[in-house]
Amino acid sequence: MKIYSPHIDKRLLVGILLTGMVIFLITAAFYWQPIAALAQTTIDNLQDKLYLPIVLQNNDSPTPPPILGDYVVIGWNDLGMHCYNRDFSDLAVLPPYNTLWAQVILRGDPPKIITDTVNVSFNFPNNTYSVGKSNFWDYDLALFGVDLPDNIGLTGTGLAGWMDREGDHFVAEGIPLTEYNDNDHTTRVPYQLADLVVNDLNGAELTRNRVVAPVSTEMRCDECHSDNGPGNEGIATGIVEQNILTKHDDENMDEYPPGHKNPLMNRRPVLCAECHASNALAAPGVAGIPNLSEAVHDKHKERVPTTTDGCYKCHPGPQTQCLRDVMSGSYNMQCSDCHGNMEQVSNNPNPWLNEPRCDTCHDEAGYEQDHALYRLSKGHGGIYCEACHDSTHAVAPSTRPEDGIKFTNLQGHNGELDTCTVCHLTDPSTGGPHK
Ligand code: HEC
Ligand code: HEC
Ligand code: HEC
Numbered sequence: 239m240k241i242y243s244p245h246i247d248k249r250l251l252v253g254i255l256l257t258g259m260v261i262f263l264i265t266a267a268f269y270w271q272p273i274a275a276l277a278q279t280t281i282d283n284l285q286d287k288l289y290l291p292i293v294l295q296n297n298d299s300p301t302p303p304p305i306l307g308d309y310v311v312i313g314w315n316d317l318g319m320h321c322y323n324r325d326f327s328d329l330a331v332l333p334p335y336n337t338l339w340a341q342v343i344l345r346g347d348p349p350k351i352i353t354d355t356v357n358v359s360f361n362f363p364n365n366t367y368s369v370g371k372s373n374f375w376d377y378d379l380a381l382f383g384v385d386l387p388d389n390i391g392l393t394g395t396g397l398a399g400w401m402d403r404e405g406d407h408f409v410a411e412g413i414p415l416t417e418y419n420d421n422d423h424t425t426r427v428p429y430q431l432a433d434l435v436v437n438d439l440n441g442a443e444l445t446r447n448r449v450v451a452p453v454s455t456e457m458r459c460d461e462c463h464s465d466n467g468p469g470n471e472g473i474a475t476g477i478v479e480q481n482i483l484t485k486h487d488d489e490n491m492d493e494y495p496p497g498h499k500n501p502l503m504n505r506r507p508v509l510c511a512e513c514h515a516s517n518a519l520a521a522p523g524v525a526g527i528p529n530l531s532e533a534v535h536d537k538h539k540e541r542v543p544t545t546t547d548g549c550y551k552c553h554p555g556p557q558t559q560c561l562r563d564v565m566s567g568s569y570n571m572q573c574s575d576c577h578g579n580m581e582q583v584s585n586n587p588n589p590w591l592n593e594p595r596c597d598t599c600h601d602e603a604g605y606e607q608d609h610a611l612y613r614l615s616k617g618h619g620g621i622y623c624e625a626c627h628d629s630t631h632a633v634a635p636s637t638r639p640e641d642g643i644k645f646t647n648l649q650g651h652n653g654e655l656d657t658c659t660v661c662h663l664t665d666p667s668t669g670g671p672h673k
């Protein structure tokens with residue numbers, strides 16, 4: 239039992255708990271109404287405690303220096319949000335894993351995308367380590383078969399370092415980032431800020447910018463899978479994750495494939511992708527078992543409403559509000575407007591790799607994607623769509639102030655990169671993105 243200090247005598251603890259309960263019940267008999275109200279407030283408080291207030295504006299960073307010189311760097315996160323489990327001792331859906339991209343442009347007439355003559359590094363000024371903020375490094379070997387050095391993620395990337403050159407861009411893949419700043423391990427800060435710094439090959443700094451790396455543990459499985467909750471009637475282990483595993487064993491043990499027969503409860507921590515394929519982890523799963531996206535969305539399709547609030551039961555979330563793009567902010571668009579309902583999501587033939595496309599709705603000429611995925615598509619002059627418009631779910635102007643920092647640094651105002659002279663030295667009188 240990791241939650242108790244090994245020095246506390248368990249019998250003593252049980253005694254204290256029982257005495258407490260008896261006193262509570264006697265008092266409750268006398269003051270039923272106020273106690274009931276109090277209990278409800280306590281539950282509400284606890285819910286708030288579980289997901290402590292989040293800081294939406296990561297203000298305590300120094301302001302970066304002005305940017306427009308000979309070079310500009312545009313950076314972004316590949317996805318609009320990266321989730322990870324808040325506790326890995328029982329189960330893992332997703333590890334801490336963030337990915338930053340960047341393009342460096344030599345300003346000119348015409349501007350040039352460059353990679354060979356510069357190096358780009360990244361760091362998080364307020365978030366320099368993860369051990370102590372997540373127990374991932376205690377379970378990496380059991381879950382993923384590798385004993386990673388502290389603060390190093392599954393791809394060998396740390397919380398600061400050089401980005402890799404990949405053709406026309408730079409990338410830092412699989413940063414094991416958590417949602418906690420160094421000075422406070424309990425307040426969640428899901429819109430973490432990274433500095434991208436460009437150096438010439440002699441090490442002199444050319445330019446820098448500050449970009450968001452979104453990260454959250456806000457999966458609210460606990461709303462239904464707490465003790466005896468609607469997802470776990472008759473099951474009360476005291477731990478949400480263990481309730482889920484117990485329920486899963488009760489329902490599916492007979493069908494566990496050869497080589498995977500042991501109850502999940504007996505071999506914690508469990509990686510869901512061991513049996514259920516997940517493209518997010520490049521995990522093939524076991525043939526005949528539905529992929530994780532299908533299993534989870536199908537099983538819960540009657541349990542949550544087809545609204546953004548319904549999706550926020552598992553995707554981050556009522557507090558994090560990962561959907562923060564201009565379409566949700568200004569036009570009230572919901573998850574299902576682009577993804578369909580739970581049933582449609584569960585029928586995705588290729589989860590993570592077959593996703594909505596911008597040009598399905600924005601079908602005027604000039605707005606076509608050149609790749610099935612938005613995150614891999616490029617437009618004007620070989621610049622990635624996400625460089626000018628930002629990540630999916632954060633399409634500029636985002637409702638979160640942090641997302642706007644890099645655009646304001648470059649062009650003096652928030653919103654998609656619409657200022658030609660960020661890249662062109664003289665304003666071209668014709669053409670431009672989408673023309
Ligand atoms: C809105 C309530 C709700 C939320 C939120 C929720 N669940 Fe469930 N879950 C249920 C219900 C209800 C069942 C079905 C219970 C039954 O069939 O008896 C269930 C069943 C399950 C099962 C058992 C599958 C089976 O074979 O029967 C698993 C595993 C599961 N949920 C995992 C999760 C995970 C992981 C999360 C968070 C990412 C989650 N659930 C969030 C309500 C919820
Ligand atoms: C040992 C292999 C194994 C592991 C590990 C495993 N599952 Fe399953 N799961 C199964 C099998 C087998 C089924 C039944 C599939 C079927 O009904 O076709 C199942 C069914 C489910 C279902 C119900 C699907 C449905 O439509 O009824 C959900 C939800 C689910 N698993 C979620 C999870 C989650 C979440 C995890 C990680 C905590 C997980 N599973 C880990 C083997 C596994
Ligand atoms: C305006 C359309 C739109 C809305 C609204 C939207 N999405 Fe997406 N979503 C997309 C697109 C486009 C992609 C694929 C991006 C790419 O190519 O990488 C995507 C991808 C995803 C992915 C896969 C990971 C990723 O980022 O590629 C998840 C998970 C997801 N969306 C969940 C949600 C949830 C949950 C909501 C609501 C809270 C939501 N989406 C709202 C358009 C949308």
Ligand code: HEC
Pocket residue numbers: 331332515516517518530531534535538542544545548549550551552553573574577578579580583586588589590591592593
């Ligand atoms: C009961 C929990 C739960 C609910 C509710 C839920 N999701 Fe998910 N979703 C998950 C989990 C878990 C994954 C990760 C699957 C994996 O790792 O492959 C996921 C992955 C996804 C993905 C990426 C994989 C894919 O299928 O392309 C999309 C998109 C997505 N969800 C959209 C939605 C939308 C839209 C809603 C609301 C209509 C929603 N989800 C509601 C649990 C949920």
Ligand code: HEC
Pocket residue numbers: 564565568569575576594595596597598599600612627630631633634654
């Ligand atoms: C399901 C349809 C749908 C999808 C998919 C979609 N959009 Fe939109 N988008 C809209 C609608 C509707 C509006 C509202 C204004 C309009 O009609 O242009 C809008 C507005 C916008 C705006 C704001 C325009 C303004 O006037 O402020 C931008 C920018 C935008 N979308 C970019 C994107 C990008 C980038 C993607 C892909 C990641 C995308 N959209 C995917 C339907 C969609």
Ligand code: HEC
Pocket residue numbers: 596597600605606607608615616617618621622623624625626627654655656657671672673
């Ligand atoms: C160099 C920056 C740049 C790049 C790269 C870029 N865009 Fe744009 N995009 C803009 C600007 C500026 C606007 C607003 C003016 C306009 O509509 O032409 C815009 C407008 C849009 C809109 C229209 C929203 C509306 O309804 O008004 C969509 C959709 C869009 N872009 C999608 C894309 C996609 C998809 C890609 C990649 C294939 C892409 N953009 C690449 C700068 C860019």
Ligand code: HEC
Pocket residue numbers: 343347348349350351618619620621655656657658659660661662666667668669670671
């Ligand atoms: C994010 C950087 C960026 C922004 C912002 C940008 N461009 Fe460009 N533009 C480029 C790049 C890179 C090229 C490709 C140059 C080449 O072909 O070598 C290019 C090429 C062009 C060209 C082709 C002719 C030439 O100069 O080679 C025109 C015309 C153009 N841009 C117009 C515009 C206009 C108008 C705007 C503002 C509405 C704009 N651009 C905004 C980066 C940008």
